[in-house]
Amino acid sequence: MQTPIATTRSATGIPTGRLAIWWVVASEIVIFGGLLLSYVMHRIGHPEWAIAQAHTHTFVGAFNTFVLLTASFTAVKGHEAAEKGDGKKAAKFLYLTMGGACLFILVKSLEWTSEILEGYTIQANGFWAFYYTAAGLHALHVIAGAIVIFFVARDAAKGRNLQRVEYVGIYWHFVDIIWIFLFPLLYIAK
Amino acid sequence: MAQASAATVHAHEHGSHEHKELHGVLKYLWSTDHKVIAMQYLFTGMFMAMVGGFLAYVFRMQLAFPGKSVPLFGYVSPGRYNALITAHGSIMIFWVAMPVLIAAFGNFLIPLMIGADDMVFPRLNRLSYQVFLLSVIVILSSLFVKGGGFGGAWTAYPPLSANAKYNLTPLGSSMWLMAVALEFVAFLLGGINFITTLMNARAPGMKAYDIPMLPWMVVLASIMFMLSVGPLIAGAIMLFFDQNLGTGFYDPARGGDPILWQHLFWFFGHPEVYVVLLPAVGIVLEVIATFARKKLFGYKTLLYTAAATAVLSFFVWAHHQFIAGIDPRMANIFTVTTLIISIPIAEMCFVIIATLYGGNIRLSTPMLWALAFMGEFLIGGVTGIFLGASGADIYLHETYFVLAHFHYTFFPIAIIGTFAGFTYWFPKMFGKMLNDTLGKIHFWGTIIPFNFIFIPLFILGLEGQQRRIYDFQNFPELQHLQPIRILATISLVVMLLFQFVFFFNVIRTWIKGPKAPKNPWHSNTLEWTVESPPPHGNWPPDQMPKVYRGPYEYNHPDREDDYWPQNIPPEREPTPSPAR
């Protein structure tokens, strides 16, 4: 398939890929927005959920926050390198970001395993239902991000499609920001 | 290539692939050409319209002749009745109105009307259709699984929808939910494509106010869809977990709240009705401008009213929940917003009507459909005001008055609007001219019975007859209304029979209709400057069009012809034209 002329045009002056990624982020924001708003309304209506919430592992959550933020930082570095046309370096940074994503998922699965073994399953009560649903949806985005970043990094290493480094970066920041909302709401606001 | 794709399209339609080897079919299924994808959406939507119409036939027969075996179907049990109406409502909205109005017309026309050779992300476009096709397969097969199709209405209120103990359709309800979710994904993918294409891929010279109305409307609709569907996707995940993982998001006994779903659903559900309204209005505007030979009466006014409708539509959702047990003070707020939204829509209607003023109106088939849209939609619109007035809705809620209200909006949009667009762009899509006489027979054979189906339903509603009841013999106060129900059903059968005229016309034209010229209606917009049907890539790469003026310059005083295509360079130094 050839690239259509349409794809090469830019009536707004903004690259089409960047436009698209912003619209993706917009549509995702409303998904998480709906979920989080539902959670907050319920949480306000159920003060007793604080007891369940006390069983979350705040330290683990904080560690994961740190992992994600670091991964965001390397994504920014990757973008910088890509701007300068250094695909190799950009790829290296992206692989670091991907590593961060994997670490996040690893920590998360250990955390969940211990919680489930303690009996706090998704059916346990309303809080745990929201906890697993919101964090799970977020984790899916982390996994998807890791996969996409892998392919983009592989291309970037060969010097191809360097503009995409920026786009996955935008997406990754979004995933990060969602976590910044999730972490206090699920772990801290007791 | 274009000829070949038209042929495969046809083969696809009739399910007979004998004269095409697998290779051709595969190529067709995997094409990334926006026109092929448009055809895929169009024919899938057409097929689903026939399914939806058939379902309507089955349950209307049951309502008119309760307990009798329905020809071509059989007995309608209460459980089946619920499944039938649920499938009818969901299919007509999600698998007919959306794919045809947004995906089919949007895909076919956006690149052509803005002078591009394709969408900006052709492979994303193909993926969108493939996900959509999957959703079609899931929703159709959900009707045949053990336990039967989901019967909790298209609004799927929990706890009924959340628990198999209550709805008795463990598989059907999850599959319904999955099909709807897949459909949402398909339209999110498609929407991103439409929006970015319109933003970035316009022909040189085409400024924002030179874009024809249809691309504007489809893109506005896509934005609305994207911003309203998110919370419902979150809600659908929660509902899915309630159904299958035993969570209690909507179960009050376990700290959940059934009303939450209603908010999430209608926050999407109300914008959704304008999501399908706007593209239909776009079609109607193109047709009316062309056949009235008139510049639109206030291009910017139309854009602003459409945008105002889009924004306001996010603030009216709870008018579906006046009686649902929400805080009664909230009802007052939503009454105000609901009535305010009538203002941009009224203005939009007035502008469409005023466009006729000073025109030179030719009543060809597409124009008849477009005018009928206007005439009929007004009925649907003004009856919405009765429902929006909270005090009156206490009585009218869930009655056939609501039903008649929204069929008077949806039918003009999804059926009349579609036919307007289909007959108008048929020459461009298939390169043949439809027969006008047959078209007019089909028009009158559809419009007249339409009113005889749904005007009686208003009366039934005012008498207190409510929706989603499989047999009214159990209600002493409603028994004497049977003749009205029979009238509505007979009108439906008549209308369905007249659809054969339409199919006959299309097939006959396809076989031996006269060839269509490039620009049969002497229209201004860019899609009429390519061959009919347009080849792959639309224009030769070195002759991509440039745009010099707005799309609706009919009967311009500086010009001899009564039309002035957008791509024709000005003959002399442009005179400072009057304000657009």
Next chain:
Amino acid sequence: MLHGLIPEASSFAGNIDWLIFLVLVLVGFWFIVAEGVFFWLIFRFRSRPGHKGQYLTGHEKHVERWIKIPHALVLICDVIIIIGAVHVWYIVKMHLPPADYTVRVTGQQWDWVFQQPGADGKLDTKDDIYTTDSLHVEVNKTYHFLLESRDVIHDFSVPVFRLKQDAVPGRTITGWFRPTETGTFDIQCAKLCGIGHGVMVGSMVVETPAQHAAWVAKNTPTSAQ
């Protein structure tokens, strides 16, 4: 306005019908004007040989007012309708006149269960009367109802009263009505609630004070006395 179609049997039925009539007049007017102009324009500007269309942008002062003025007038109509709607809504749903009796109405798949006071006139005492599918009330008395549901969402709807209210599991919703005509009327369940939704019918029996007293006396559980 609707009493030709269906009786008005509660104190607020007249208010609701009046509101429907008000809306009918206002939007009916606009509907007729809009359709009238529409068909007139189609006829007046039909294509004729030698006839040429005009070039108007819609922003000329002398034509723009044909949009601007109706726009303002529709706004005024909207305000009138809003005032009417809020007024009626207030009467029916936002205020509770003092009750003569209180009853509890419970929806379940697929019938109505009514609990009403026995001879002592008080709810939730030992002599309460439980009935399914028919509610006996006294004419011209103000009733409060406590609406509940055991399983899914139902909707307590009495068309002749113009009364409708969802019954939501987990909540108790309080409302009121005051019957003004005797007779037996339909109670519907107006929210789809499963396969039995179409048979979830009840009857509202509005009785004279004497009839009602006799009914209560007859049905009050003897064990409680």
